[in-house]
Amino acid sequence: MTSILMIDDDVALTQLVAEYLQLDGYEFKAVHQGPEGLELARSNAFQLVLLDIMLPGMDGLTVLKQLRQYSYCPVLMLTARGDEIDRVVGLELGADDYLAKPFSPRELVARIKAILRRVELIQQQQQPQLASLQVNSLRLDSAKRQIFVEDNVLVLTATEYQILELLMRHAGDVVSKEDLSQLALGKRLQLYDRSLDMHISNIRKKIAHYDEAEKIQTLRGLGYVLLEGE
Amino acid sequence: MTSILMIDDDVALTQLVAEYLQLDGYEFKAVHQGPEGLELARSNAFQLVLLDIMLPGMDGLTVLKQLRQYSYCPVLMLTARGDEIDRVVGLELGADDYLAKPFSPRELVARIKAILRRVELIQQQQQPQLASLQVNSLRLDSAKRQIFVEDNVLVLTATEYQILELLMRHAGDVVSKEDLSQLALGKRLQLYDRSLDMHISNIRKKIAHYDEAEKIQTLRGLGYVLLEGE
DNA sequence: GCAGTCCTTTACACAACCTTTACGTTGGCT
DNA sequence: AGCCAACGTAAAGGTTGTGTAAAGGACTGC
Numbered sequence: 190m191t192s193i194l195m196i197d198d199d200v201a202l203t204q205l206v207a208e209y210l211q212l213d214g215y216e217f218k219a220v221h222q223g224p225e226g227l228e229l230a231r232s233n234a235f236q237l238v239l240l241d242i243m244l245p246g247m248d249g250l251t252v253l254k255q256l257r258q259y260s261y262c263p264v265l266m267l268t269a270r271g272d273e274i275d276r277v278v279g280l281e282l283g284a285d286d287y288l289a290k291p292f293s294p295r296e297l298v299a300r301i302k303a304i305l306r307r308v309e310l311i312q313q314q315q316q317p318q319l320a321s322l323q324v325n326s327l328r329l330d331s332a333k334r335q336i337f338v339e340d341n342v343l344v345l346t347a348t349e350y351q352i353l354e355l356l357m358r359h360a361g362d363v364v365s366k367e368d369l370s371q372l373a374l375g376k377r378l379q380l381y382d383r384s385l386d387m388h389i390s391n392i393r394k395k396i397a398h399y400d401e402a403e404k405i406q407t408l409r410g411l412g413y414v415l416l417e418g419e
Numbered sequence: 420m421t422s423i424l425m426i427d428d429d430v431a432l433t434q435l436v437a438e439y440l441q442l443d444g445y446e447f448k449a450v451h452q453g454p455e456g457l458e459l460a461r462s463n464a465f466q467l468v469l470l471d472i473m474l475p476g477m478d479g480l481t482v483l484k485q486l487r488q489y490s491y492c493p494v495l496m497l498t499a500r501g502d503e504i505d506r507v508v509g510l511e512l513g514a515d516d517y518l519a520k521p522f523s524p525r526e527l528v529a530r531i532k533a534i535l536r537r538v539e540l541i542q543q544q545q546q547p548q549l550a551s552l553q554v555n556s557l558r559l560d561s562a563k564r565q566i567f568v569e570d571n572v573l574v575l576t577a578t579e580y581q582i583l584e585l586l587m588r589h590a591g592d593v594v595s596k597e598d599l600s601q602l603a604l605g606k607r608l609q610l611y612d613r614s615l616d617m618h619i620s621n622i623r624k625k626i627a628h629y630d631e632a633e634k635i636q637t638l639r640g641l642g643y644v645l646l647e648g649e
Numbered sequence: 650g651c652a653g654t655c656c657t658t659t660a661c662a663c664a665a666c667c668t669t670t671a672c673g674t675t676g677g678c679t
Numbered sequence: 680a681g682c683c684a685a686c687g688t689a690a691a692g693g694t695t696g697t698g699t700a701a702a703g704g705a706c707t708g709c
Contacts (some may be wrong), residue, residue, distance in 0.1 A: 329675075384668050410677095
């Protein structure tokens with residue numbers, strides 16, 4: 190069961206969110222004070238924390254900073270204004286995402302799911318993984334950090350290798366650009382950031398050098414997928 | 420089974436780490452007092468110790484100092500702040516690595532694996548090894564501590580010999596600069612430390628004198644590898 | 650003390666890499 | 680059709696890691 194903690198002094202809002210999230214199958218708890226929320230979040234009993242920036246007593250950013258001393262529990266920040274400064278500071282302090290009030294419950298759920306899915310991806314990364322893996326004409330040798338096309342080694346940079354490994358380990362599944370950016374580049378995807386696109390472009394070029402059959406497919410607005418032959 | 424001991428007074432944190440490490444297949448035990456941890460660590464029942472610097476009662480650095488009187492058990496230090504001084508002192512006292520809180524479980528696991536892999540490398544070094552070894556045109560005679568290119572003896576310094584032997588014994592595998600530094604130079608790789616690069620450069624020059632075919636390949640950001648001809 | 654050997658540090662050049670910029674293309678939308 | 684956001688990619692820009700000559704320092708044997 191996935192538990193979500195909300196720290197927000199707006200009682201009406203927490204009740205509204207409670208309804209939606211419980212409908213979606215989440216366990217939900219709300220508190221209205223910073224210190225109380227901090228203590229609960231530190232217990233690591235929650236898989237995600239919704240944190241309002243404007244809190245009486247202890248500021249939301251302070252709560253976040255203190256929490257990050259102890260825990261990497263995912264945090265989705267909420268704020269009353271579309272305050273760009275709060276946003277930047279929050280993300281720098283280690284928030285996982287940001288949502289401006291007022292938000293639609295639907296969008297909130299979407300953001301929550303995106304974060305949880307990514308956390309799951311990261312945990313998968315930590316699991317012991319297959320050292321060797323074959324997808325169509327691509328073969329991964331993770332011990333030597335090498336990827337082959339048929340019998341030719343791909344000369345990849347560290348970043349390119351990470352991206353392609355991720356796509357191979359999830360062959361047939363769509364991997365979002367956000368996920369790729371966070372897992373392979375180690376940073377959140379920014380607006381107008383074309384870095385990832387360039388890496389994909391370069392990887393494609395290197396693969397095509399040996400195998401013309403295009404492999405990495407673009408799903409516009411969703412991400413990339415390494416097609417599995419049937 | 421690899422057992423890890425954590426000495427940290429933050430009970431919530433030890434529980435979190437316990438979950439992650441057990442998920443990764445490690446045996447895990449946590450204690451919250453310095454003296455208690457010291458006694459356990461001295462028993463050599465653990466392959467690695469996670470040690471918090473800020474401990475009530477007995478300071479983490481003191482624990483480390485005392486432990487080093489008896490045991491070479493690898494120690495990964497943890498600290499609440501990004502305190503550079505603690506870091507330097509800790510590494511001088513013989514800690515194997517350092518991680519600032521808060522850390523992601525992912526990073527913790529990565530550091531642990533890096534340390535354990537290096538310990539394994541060191542133990543391999545101590546095992547009886549093949550006295551003679553041929554890699555392409557290079558031939559190792561470890562009884563005489565000599566390396567030949569075709570039939571020409573390489574005149575190597577002690578350090579150069581150690582580096583090249585290590586690369587030869589792991590021919591085809593990437594050997595990280597950190598590993599090379601610790602195993603051949605006997606010290607951790609520091610930022611801006613170019614000593615190892617110089618040794619590699621000199622070794623290359625000496626090999627090239629007899630065999631122009633470049634052998635030690637650089638893998639940017641990863642390390643060096645002695646290519647095996649196929 | 651001096652010369653010789655070896656390891657390390659310094660300094661600069663360079664190459665590899667990642668990112669940004671800029672412009673062209675595509676595909677969904679009204 | 681026309682618009683616009685997302686995407687592809689060549690080229691430029693900036694950053695970081697590496698190669699190596701030369702100087703500096705530590706040690707040894709004489």
